[in-house]
Amino acid sequence: MNQSVTVRVPAKINLQLAVGPLRPDGYHDLVTVFHAVDLCDEVTVTPAGKDSGQGAGKDSDSDADSVAVSGEGAAEVPADGDNLAVRAVRALRAKAGIAGNVRIRITKRIPVAAGMAGGSADAAGALVACDELWGTGLSAAELSALAAQLGSDVPFALLGGTAVGRGRGEQLSPLAGDSAAMYHWVLAYAEGGLSTPLVYKTLDQLRDGHDVPAPELSDELVEALRAGDPFRLGRALGNDLQAPALSLFPALNETLAAGRALGSLGALVSGSGPTCFFLARDAEHAASLAARMREAGACRSATVATGPAAGASVITTEDATRHG
Ligand code: C5P
Numbered sequence: 001m002n003q004s005v006t007v008r009v010p011a012k013i014n015l016q017l018a019v020g021p022l023r024p025d026g027y028h029d030l031v032t033v034f035h036a037v038d039l040c041d042e043v044t045v046t047p048a049g050k051d052s053g054q055g056a057g058k059d060s061d062s063d064a065d066s067v068a069v070s071g072e073g074a075a076e077v078p079a080d081g082d083n084l085a086v087r088a089v090r091a092l093r094a095k096a097g098i099a100g101n102v103r104i105r106i107t108k109r110i111p112v113a114a115g116m117a118g119g120s121a122d123a124a125g126a127l128v129a130c131d132e133l134w135g136t137g138l139s140a141a142e143l144s145a146l147a148a149q150l151g152s153d154v155p156f157a158l159l160g161g162t163a164v165g166r167g168r169g170e171q172l173s174p175l176a177g178d179s180a181a182m183y184h185w186v187l188a189y190a191e192g193g194l195s196t197p198l199v200y201k202t203l204d205q206l207r208d209g210h211d212v213p214a215p216e217l218s219d220e221l222v223e224a225l226r227a228g229d230p231f232r233l234g235r236a237l238g239n240d241l242q243a244p245a246l247s248l249f250p251a252l253n254e255t256l257a258a259g260r261a262l263g264s265l266g267a268l269v270s271g272s273g274p275t276c277f278f279l280a281r282d283a284e285h286a287a288s289l290a291a292r293m294r295e296a297g298a299c300r301s302a303t304v305a306t307g308p309a310a311g312a313s314v315i316t317t318e319d320a321t322r323h324g
Contacts, residue, residue, distance in 0.1 A: 003319055004046040005132045009125035009157055009312040010036040011116040011305075013185070013270045013277050015225075015233070018215030019240040022204050027152070027168045031215040033175065033225075034153075036160040037185060037305040041071075041110050041118060042315070043085060043125030045133055048101035065089050067104040073112035076193070077119075084119045085126035088150055092127055095146055096136035104129075113193025115245075115271035117153040121312075124157030128312040144172070153271075160311025162225060164217060178228025183279060183307050184286035186264070188255050188299035190274035194245060199272035202244035215240075234265025234279040245273035252276060258298035262289055280304075 012034050020029035048066065065086050069077045077083065085104050092098075104126055110118035127143055130136075138146075140158075147154035148170035155170045156163060162175045224232035246252050252269060255276045259267045263285075264278035276299070280286035286304045293302040 003133060003317055004044060005129045005314060006042055006044040006316045007125040007129045007312050008040045008042050008315045009121040010160055010309040011039040011110040011118060011121060012036050012153065012156055013116065014239060015237055016218050016221050017239040017241055017271065019203060020215045021212040028200060029167065029215060030165060030169045031217050032165040032169055033162065033221060034156040034165050035162045035307045036309040036311060037307040038309040039109055039187065039305045041121050041125060042107040043122055043129050044105040045102045045126065045129040048103050065101045065104065067106065069106045069108060071108035074108055076112045084123040084150060088123040088126040089130055091146055091150060092130050096134060096138060098134050102130060111189050111275060114189065114275040115269065115273045116275055117157060120151045120153035121157045123150045123154050124312045128314065132314050132317065158311050161308045175225060177225035181228030183230060184283050185305045185307060186278040186280060186286055186290045186293060186302055187305055188259065188276045188293055188302045190249065190252065191300045194249060194273045196272040199241050199244050199248065202248055203241060206244055230265055230279055230281060237266040237268045239268050241272050242269040245269045249274045255298045258293060258296045262292050264289060
C-alpha cells in the first residue's frame with residue numbers, strides 16, 4: 001500500500017503556567033493548563049521515492065527522510081534532521097521496527113518560536129501520520145511516551161482539548177470543563193521569536209536567592225473552566241514565564257497594555273512568548289479586538305482563534321499511486 005496521510009494539529013496556549021524550581025536535569029517542574037486552539041499546521045507524509053503526483057525535486061530521495069516546509073515562518077524552520085518532525089518519524093520507525101523512509105510536507109500556520117508549540121505540533125502530526133501510514137498498532141499511551149521523549153509539549157499536541165500538564169508538562173490529565181463552552185481568543189504575533197531555554201534561564205536569574213514553592217493548580221481557573229465563564233477565566237489567567245519574557249522582549253508590555261485597553265477579558269504572554277493572547281467575550285468581540293490590535297500597531301499581526309480544539313487528527317488518507 002502506498003498512501004499519503006495528512007494530519008491537522010493544533011497550536012496551544014497555556015491558561016496557567018506555574019513553574020517550580022530548576023531540577024537537576026535542567027528542566028523545571030510545572031503545573032500548567034494547556035488549551036488547544038484551532039490555529040493548525042498540516043503535516044503530510046508519503047512513502048519516499050514514490051511519485052505522489054505532488055512534484056518531486058529533492059523530496060524524491062528515497063534513502064532518507066525529507067522535509068519540505070511552507071507557510072508562516074517556513075524559512076526559520078530547519079529542513080533537515082534537526083526538524084522535530086523528522087526526529088519524530090525516526091523515533092516511531094525505531095520503536096515500531098519499520099523499514100522505509102518518508103517525505104514530510106508541513107504547511108505552517110502556527111508561528112515559529114512563538115510560545116505556541118508549533119514545532120511540537122509538527123512532531124505530533126508526524127507521529128500520527130506515520131502511525132496511520134504504517135499501521136504500527138501502538139497504543140495511545142505508547143505514542144504519548146514517544147512524544148514526551150521528543151519534547152515536553154508534544155504529548156499535549158496529540159491530546160488537544162484542555163488539560164493539566166505536570167512534571168515537565170508531559171504528564172497530562174484532561175480537564176473537565178463546561179463541555180459546551182467555546183472560548184474566543186485573539187493571538188497577537190510579535191516581530192521575532194524567543195528561545196524557550198533562555199526564558200526559563202532568565203526566570204531562574206530573576207528568582208535568584210528566593211525560595212521557589214512547588215507549582216500549584218489554580219482552583220479559580222479550574223472553577224472558571226467548569227462554569228464556562230469567560231469573565232472569570234480572563235481574571236484567572238497566569239504565567240510565571242511572563243516576567244522573564246517581558247524582560248527579554250519589553251515591547252510586549254505595549255502589546256499587553258493595548259489588548260487590555262481595548263477591553264479584553266484577560267491578557268497574557270503565551271508560554272515562553274513572544275505571542276500574546278487575549279480573551280474576548282464572543283466571536284464578534286474577538287474579531288473587533290483583533291482588528292483594533294492591528295490598527296494600534298502594537299504587534300506584527302493579530303488573528304482570532306477558538307478553543308478548545310481537537311488534538312492531532314488524520315484529515316485525509318489518499319492512495320499516492322493513483323494516476324487518475
Ligand atoms: O522539552 P523541550 O525540548 O520542549 O524543552 C525546551 C527547553 O525548555 C528545555 O531544554 C529547558 O531549558 C526548558 N524547559 C524547562 N522546564 C520544562 C520544559 C522546558 O526548563 N518543564
